[in-house]
Amino acid sequence: MLWRLRRNCLRVVRVTKFVALAVRSCVFAVRDVRSGPPLPPAPDISLSNTWAATAMCKGSLDQYGKDDEPSQKKKPLGQFKGKNKSGKPPPKKMPSNVNYNDADPAWFVKTMPDLALQSFEPASALSDINDDKIIKAIQETVFDTAIGEPLAFPMRSMRAFRAYGLPSSNKWSYTSFSILFSAVRDVTVQLLTQVNAEGQRVRSVPEPTGIILQGRSGCGKSTLLMQAVSHCVENGWIVMYIPRGIDLVNSSSPYQYDARSKLFQQPEIARGLLKGLVDLHLEELAKIRTVGDVLYGDKGQTFAAGGELLRLAQIGLEDEVDKTAVLEGVLEQLGKQTEYPFLFAVDDFGAMYGNSIYRDPQFFPIKGYHLSIPRIVLEYAIGERQLSRGLVLGAIGPLHTLHTTPVPLREAIGAELCWKDAAAGAYAKRHPAQVHYSQGLRGFPVPDELGVEAARGWYKTWIQGFVMHTLQDRNVLRHMGAEEEPGSRNPKGNETC
Amino acid sequence: MHLLGVNLPDGHLVYRALRSFYGLNYHLSQRLCSRFQIHLRTRVSELTDPQISALSAYLSSPSTVAPPLRCQRAPPGFRASLSDPLPAPERSKRMDDLALLKLESEGRRVVRENIAHYREIGTYRGRRHAMGFPVRGQNTQSNARTARRMNRLERRGYVT
Numbered sequence: 001m002l003w004r005l006r007r008n009c010l011r012v013v014r015v016t017k018f019v020a021l022a023v024r025s026c027v028f029a030v031r032d033v034r035s036g037p038p039l040p041p042a043p044d045i046s047l048s049n050t051w052a053a054t055a056m057c058k059g060s061l062d063q064y065g066k067d068d069e070p071s072q073k074k075k076p077l078g079q080f081k082g083k084n085k086s087g088k089p090p091p092k093k094m095p096s097n098v099n100y101n102d103a104d105p106a107w108f109v110k111t112m113p114d115l116a117l118q119s120f121e122p123a124s125a126l127s128d129i130n131d132d133k134i135i136k137a138i139q140e141t142v143f144d145t146a147i148g149e150p151l152a153f154p155m156r157s158m159r160a161f162r163a164y165g166l167p168s169s170n171k172w173s174y175t176s177f178s179i180l181f182s183a184v185r186d187v188t189v190q191l192l193t194q195v196n197a198e199g200q201r202v203r204s205v206p207e208p209t210g211i212i213l214q215g216r217s218g219c220g221k222s223t224l225l226m227q228a229v230s231h232c233v234e235n236g237w238i239v240m241y242i243p244r245g246i247d248l249v250n251s252s253s254p255y256q257y258d259a260r261s262k263l264f265q266q267p268e269i270a271r272g273l274l275k276g277l278v279d280l281h282l283e284e285l286a287k288i289r290t291v292g293d294v295l296y297g298d299k300g301q302t303f304a305a306g307g308e309l310l311r312l313a314q315i316g317l318e319d320e321v322d323k324t325a326v327l328e329g330v331l332e333q334l335g336k337q338t339e340y341p342f343l344f345a346v347d348d349f350g351a352m353y354g355n356s357i358y359r360d361p362q363f364f365p366i367k368g369y370h371l372s373i374p375r376i377v378l379e380y381a382i383g384e385r386q387l388s389r390g391l392v393l394g395a396i397g398p399l400h401t402l403h404t405t406p407v408p409l410r411e412a413i414g415a416e417l418c419w420k421d422a423a424a425g426a427y428a429k430r431h432p433a434q435v436h437y438s439q440g441l442r443g444f445p446v447p448d449e450l451g452v453e454a455a456r457g458w459y460k461t462w463i464q465g466f467v468m469h470t471l472q473d474r475n476v477l478r479h480m481g482a483e484e485e486p487g488s489r490n491p492k493g494n495e496t497c
Numbered sequence: 498m499h500l501l502g503v504n505l506p507d508g509h510l511v512y513r514a515l516r517s518f519y520g521l522n523y524h525l526s527q528r529l530c531s532r533f534q535i536h537l538r539t540r541v542s543e544l545t546d547p548q549i550s551a552l553s554a555y556l557s558s559p560s561t562v563a564p565p566l567r568c569q570r571a572p573p574g575f576r577a578s579l580s581d582p583l584p585a586p587e588r589s590k591r592m593d594d595l596a597l598l599k600l601e602s603e604g605r606r607v608v609r610e611n612i613a614h615y616r617e618i619g620t621y622r623g624r625r626h627a628m629g630f631p632v633r634g635q636n637t638q639s640n641a642r643t644a645r646r647m648n649r650l651e652r653r654g655y656v657t
Contacts (some may be wrong), residue, residue: 250538251536251537251538252536252537252538253536253538254534254536254539255534255536256534257534257566257568259569259583259584259586260577260579260581260583260584261571261577262568262569262570262571262575262577263570263571264568295578295579295580296579297579298579298583322579325579357537358531358536359527359528359531360531360565360566360568361531361532361533361534361565361566361568362565362566362567362568362589362591363527363528363531363532367570369573370570370571375571384574384576432573433572433573436573436574437573
């Protein structure tokens with residue numbers, strides 16, 4: 001009985017304490033509002049020097065003109081409540097229909113040059129890629145005058161994306177436009193400069209070739225990777241692109257254990273990669289001749305030396321063939337030749353380091369590097385397989401919570417650690433195999449900010465492309481440099497978003 | 498597709514369609530799929546003939562299934578050549594949980610025998626089964642419809 005009384009007394013004390021705190025905070029709040037300092041005046045926002053998305057809000061932007069003071073007659077932003085002179089609330093307005101006659105059909109043609117380089121002269125001797133003069137010479141010919149411009153992917157790049165697929169994170173924006181495009185950023189110039197420099201190097205011994213894009217989610221790693229793939233395809237590289245590395249480990253394709261290699265083969269994924277290679281690089285593969293006999297079956301099937309690499313790749317598309325062995329043979333030949341630089345681009349690079357969704361017959365989980373295709377990618381990245389000319393370009397994918405990027409990879413590429421791993425320090429989990437497959441990798445940081453020029457380019461394309469069909473803010477279009485028909489404004493002056 | 502008299506719709510995922518068999522649910526279905534190296538996104542129409550044979554052999558007689566393969570993993574840096582000899586398959590020597598499963602008629606028989614055992618030894622649970630009342634302490638003043646319909650000594654395992 002007594003303990004019940006005590007418990008109820010404690011409850012009363014806790015409630016009254018909470019009420020006292022609440023009352024005290026209200027009193028302080030009231031006191032602050034009454035006696036606080038006056039609010040600063042509204043800043044002079046002009047679209048030429050600010051993030052244009054702030055314009056996407058209800059109301060006209062006239063009051064924020066360059067030389068205008070906020071007019072007392074015009075309503076400030078956000079205060080549309082209240083009644084008009086008759087005492088009734090203002091009637092709600094539906095957004096008016098888009099006038100497609102305003103669209104300039106030649107706009108895309110005029111303002112979207114190809115992503116491909118118009119004039120690029122590779123440096124003849126790139127013995128030291130850290131030489132500032134060489135890098136500066138390359139930068140002067142690559143996108144130096146087009147920062148922020150939205151550029152369309154050319155036809156050959158579109159063939160590459162059709163052959164290999166698109167990353168899932170970018171799909172939403174491409175359904176709104178007739179052609180795929182992306183904005184060129186400073187980091188695009190930097191990345192392609194580094195890619196070009198790597199493409200000029202010829203390696204006589206196996207070396208680590210992995211460059212991994214790292215940054216926060218949404219900073220544009222997948223888009224940068226697509227730009228790099230497009231650039232390399234247009235400039236004569238041989239490209240193999242895995243847009244969704246998550247599909248290698250999420251139990252979405254058949255798998256079978258191979259006791260000889262002690263790995264789990266993924267024949268359908270190998271076939272898909274070979275098919276994409278054949279579809280995209282038919283002529284290049286026909287010109288490359290194999291060096292040495294290529295063994296592609298456990299029954300002694302051999303592809304003779306001097307044959308066309310295209311024929312070997314086409315053998316991998318047939319049934320009843322060890323597709324993984326054919327893929328390994330094709331990649332080995334591509335790694336040995338030096339005529340064409342080879343780009344192996346993989347998105348969601350970190351998914352290959354942890355547990356996959358696959359399970360073995362005893363129901364033990366299978367690690368990503370015990371699957372054949374991820375194993376091939378990692379071995380090329382850290383230099384266990386030779387890549388004489390080219391590089392492995394990856395991007396970590398922070399969105400997939402089941403396949404997080406492990407600590408050793410993050411440390412190797414300079415990515416940010418989560419607070420738990422950072423606090424653990426030396427005691428964070430570092431699996432020896434993950435450490436092994438992280439050595440020699442280089443990180444390429446992608447900044448969080450989009451950049452004002454690139455943001456303006458995106459915004460122009462969205463508005464002038466009439467994607468946001470309810471937005472008809474003529475003032476915004478006038479600021480952005482689009483033509484305006486006289487008398488096209490709503491006479492009442494209220495624009496809708 | 499019909500498998501041992503049970504219709505598995507072609508468009509269904511295999512690990513979900515296997516729940517049609519009495520005694521299998523999601524977890525055991527996934528274990529079955531991993532035992533025969535069927536990936537989780539396989540549809541019933543995409544099953545190969547060896548996989549169908551293996552599944553039907555197991556479902557007809559779970560106790561006679563072969564022990565699972567021991568899949569050794571390649572350590573970092575290990576590279577094998579196609580000219581190397583193929584090692585002999587190694588089977589696990591641990592106790593196989595899937596071999597102890599009781600499915601379909603055997604599973605129903607186990608449930609019937611348990612209920613009969615409770616009645617035979619004169620327990621409260623046996624009496625409740627015999628009277629057709631809820632067994633697990635539910636209210637009988639209202640509701641208890643399922644118990645009245647299904648609880649009996651000779652439990653059918655399906656709704657009439």
